[in-house]
Amino acid sequence: MTLTTEQSWQEFLRHYRELSDLRGIDSLLGWDQSTYQPPAAAEGRSRQMALLARLTHAHATDADYGRTLDALQGRTDLDPAQARMLELARKDFEENTRLPAALVGEMSEHWGRTYTAWAAARPGGDWDGMVPLLEKSLDLTLQAASHFPQYADPHDYYIGQSDEGMSAEVIAGVFADLQRELVPLVQAVTEASEPRTDFIGGANRYGQAEQLAFGERVIRDYGYDFTAGRQDLTHHPFMTRLGDQDIRITTRVRLDDPTDALYSTLHESGHAMYEQGIAAEYLGTPLGGGVSSGVHESQSRLWENLVGRSREFWAAYGAEFRATFPGQLAGVSDDELYRASNVVRRSLIRTDADELTYNLHVILRFNLERELLAGRLAVRDLADAWQAAYRDNLGLEAPGHQDGVLQDVHWFFGPVAGAFQGYTLGNIMSGQIYAAARRALPELDAQIARREFGPLHTWLREHIYQHGRLYTPEALIERATGAPLAADDYLAYLRSKYGELYGLNL
C-alpha cells in the first residue's frame, strides 16, 4: 500500500509527537531527580532513565518511521514550515542511525567511566589520571565525526548539533574580535575602584522564602506564565520542557546574597519565556523548541543582564527589594543596587564569572577545543595550555587543576567538542537583538523603569520566540535585527555600560 503525501505527513506528525512526548517524560525524570527525589532512589532512577533512553532511541530510529521520511522526501507540495520540519527530522534520523551501534555503545560506556573518574579526580585536582581517559575521549570524538563527512572540520559537526549552521572558523573569527576588545576592557574596569557591596556576603542573611517570592514576582512581570510552569530549588539552576504547556525553571538560594537567586531566576525565565512563546502549531513537531543553544542563551542573558542588570531595572524594583529586606538594605540606594549587580572581578571559575569576564572563560575553552581537534595540542599538554590561557586572558593561574582544566564537567561526560561556544554566541546575540528591540521600541528604558515589559516581550515573541526552529539561527538573527551576526552591538553595550559605571572612557 502506498500512502498519499497527506497520509505520510500525518503519520510523520504522529510519530514525531510520540518522540516529543517521550522526551517530555525523560525531562520529568530528570527534573524530579534534581528537585524532590529521595536520596536512596538515585540508582533506580538512573536505570529508569537508561530504559527510557533505549525506548526513545528505538522509536527515533524505527524503520517504518524512516520509510515515512523517505516517502516525504523530495515532495514539492509541502509549505516552507513543513519542508523545514522534514529537514530537521531527517537530520535527527540520520544523526541517530548513521553511527555504528558498536561505536555508540563504546562511547556511552566510555563517557560513563570518564565521568566517574572525573568526579573522583576533581576534588584533588588529579589531572594526570585523566589524561589517558581524555585521550580516548578525543579519539572517539573524532571517530564519530568521521561518519559525517559533510563536515570538513569535525568541530563543525559538534557545533552543528547545538548551534546549527555555525562553523568553527566563523565562530573563531567573531570570538577573536571579542577577545581583542575584552581583555583590555576587563583590565581597565578591574583597575578602577569597586562599588559598595557590604550588604552582600559575609554575615548578611536574607530569608529564602522572601528571596524566592521576590524573583517570582519579577518574572511574572516579565511575562513568565506560571499556569504553564513553576519554579523549584535545585543545586544547579536549569530550565526544562516537560510538555507543550509545562516549562519549568529552577533556582538556588544563597542566604548571604539575594542577587544570586534573583539573577538565576531571571536567567532561567528568559530560557522559559522563549519556550513558552513558540507558536502552538509547532509544538510536538521538529519546530517545537529553541533553535540553538546560542539563541537560547541570548534570551536568558537578555532578561538577566540587559534588562535585569540595568539602571532602569533597579529604578523599577529597588524600593520593593528594600521593602522585602528592610533590615538588611536600609540606606542602600537604587544606584548602589545597580552597581553591586555589576561588579567585575577576575576569577578562575566560569560559572561564578560576571557579565564582562564570562566570555573570556568561554573563548579560551573554545580555542583549546579547536587546538585539540586539529591535533595541534596534545591532551597531555592541555592542563598547561589551560593555565597559559588563563594567564593571558585573565591574569590568573589556578592553584590546583580542580579550579583549572577539571572545573567543568562538559569534556568529561561526552565529546571534547562543541560544549561551550553557545554561551558566548548567546551573549553576542543578546546585544544584537536588544539593540534591534531598542530601535523598534524607543521608549524601552522608560518602560522598564515602569515595569512595563509587555512591549519588549511582544517584540521578542514576534521576532524570536514564535518561530521555534523555523529559521536557522543565522537567518533568525538576520530577520530579527536586519544584519548578520556580529559582536559590534554587544561590545558597544558593554563599553557604554561599564564606561559609565566605572567612569572610564572606553
Added chain:
Amino acid sequence: MTLTTEQSWQEFLRHYRELSDLRGIDSLLGWDQSTYQPPAAAEGRSRQMALLARLTHAHATDADYGRTLDALQGRTDLDPAQARMLELARKDFEENTRLPAALVGEMSEHWGRTYTAWAAARPGGDWDGMVPLLEKSLDLTLQAASHFPQYADPHDYYIGQSDEGMSAEVIAGVFADLQRELVPLVQAVTEASEPRTDFIGGANRYGQAEQLAFGERVIRDYGYDFTAGRQDLTHHPFMTRLGDQDIRITTRVRLDDPTDALYSTLHESGHAMYEQGIAAEYLGTPLGGGVSSGVHESQSRLWENLVGRSREFWAAYGAEFRATFPGQLAGVSDDELYRASNVVRRSLIRTDADELTYNLHVILRFNLERELLAGRLAVRDLADAWQAAYRDNLGLEAPGHQDGVLQDVHWFFGPVAGAFQGYTLGNIMSGQIYAAARRALPELDAQIARREFGPLHTWLREHIYQHGRLYTPEALIERATGAPLAADDYLAYLRSKYGELYGLNL
C-alpha cells in the same frame, strides 16, 4: 537456539525488571500530576501517560517474553520463590493477552466516556443520564470476565485481580457476619453522648507547616524511611511506588482540623512501610509489591487506627501535640485527644466515615455489586437500592444522588466489580494481625506509650512486609496469625475499644 533454564530465567528477570521500571516511570507521571504539575500541562500529561501505557502494554505482551515464560513452564528446578514469581508473571501475561484487542479498545473508550459523563453528572446528582452508560459498563464487565472461564462467578475474576484467592461467596459470608454485629454497635454508640470536639472545626485554625511537621515526626518514629521516600500535598492522599527505593506518600491539610492531615499521614505511612519492608531480592520481580489490596489496607489501617487512634498513642504524643499548638489546645487532655480521634457519626460519604461506620459503606457497595453482576438487580434500580441500603445500614438517606450512588468514582471509570471489598477485608485483617502481634509482644501497649515502635515494626516486617507477594493473602494471614481469615479479632477490638470509650457493655 534453545536457552538453558538459567538463561531463560535471567531473561525473564531482565524483562520483568523493565516492566517494573516502566511502572515506576508511570507512577512518577501520576505523582507529579497530583503534586506539582502546572494547570495548563494537564492535557499533555494525559497524552504522555497514554503513550507510556501503550509502550508498557506492548512490553507486557511481548511475544518473546511469552516464549520465555513458556520455556520456564513446568521446570522442576525452580525454588518456591521462583515458582511463585513465574506463576504471578504468567497470570499477568494471560490477563494482558487473553482479552481481544477490540474489547480492550471498546472498554478503554467506554470508561473514558463514562468518567467524563460522571464528572459532569455528579455535581447535580443526575443519575438518570448515567443509567445507559452504566448498563453498558456492566455488559462490558461481564463480557471481559467471560474470557476467564476458570472463574465460575464473574465477580471472582475481578476480586482476584486485587485480592488474589478471595471469592465473592467467602467475602459475602465474612461481611454478613460483620454487618450483623456492626449495625447494632453503631446504633448503640451513636446514641451515647459525644465526646468533646470544640477544638476541632469551626473557627479553629492550625498552621499547615506545623501540622505536616508533626505528622512526619510521628511516622519517622513509626519507621517510615524518609531517605527512600517523602511526603507532599495532594487533594486526595495516596501512597505510590516510584522505584525500588522510592516510596512516596501524600497528605492533605484542613486548617481547622489537625487530625485530618495526621491520620491521613499515618494511614499512608502504613502502606508505605509495607512497600519499604519488602525483601530487597524481590524488588523488580513479580514478588516486589504488596500482595493484595486487602493486606495493603490492613497495614495502613493498623498504623492509622489500631496504633494511631489508641489511648497509648495519645499518651505518647499528646504533650508534643499540645506544645505544637499551644494556643489552640490549651487545657485539652490526652484523654480528650483520644476521644476526639474516635468520634463516631453516621454519615453519607464513605471517605469521611469513621472507623466504626466505614465498613457499612463498603459492605453495602459490595452487596450491590454482587446483585448487579448476578442479574438480580437492574442498573436502572441501582439508585433506589442504594438509598434503601443506606436506610437499612445507617438510617440515612442521601438528599441527592451526588451524595448517594454517584459519590465514588470506582464504578464510573472501570468494571462495575471488585472495587471496594479490599477496604473492609483490610480492616478485618488489621484486627487479626494486630491481635497476633499483641500476643507476640506482650509489652506492646507500653511500648507504644513510649514511642517504641521498633518491636511492632520488626514483627510486621518479619511476618508480613518482607514476603511481598510470596504467599497468597490467605496463606500470609494464616502464617502470620496462626488462623484463617475471620472477623472475630477485629470485632473484639471494636467492641472493647468503643465499649470502653462510650461506657457501653457491648
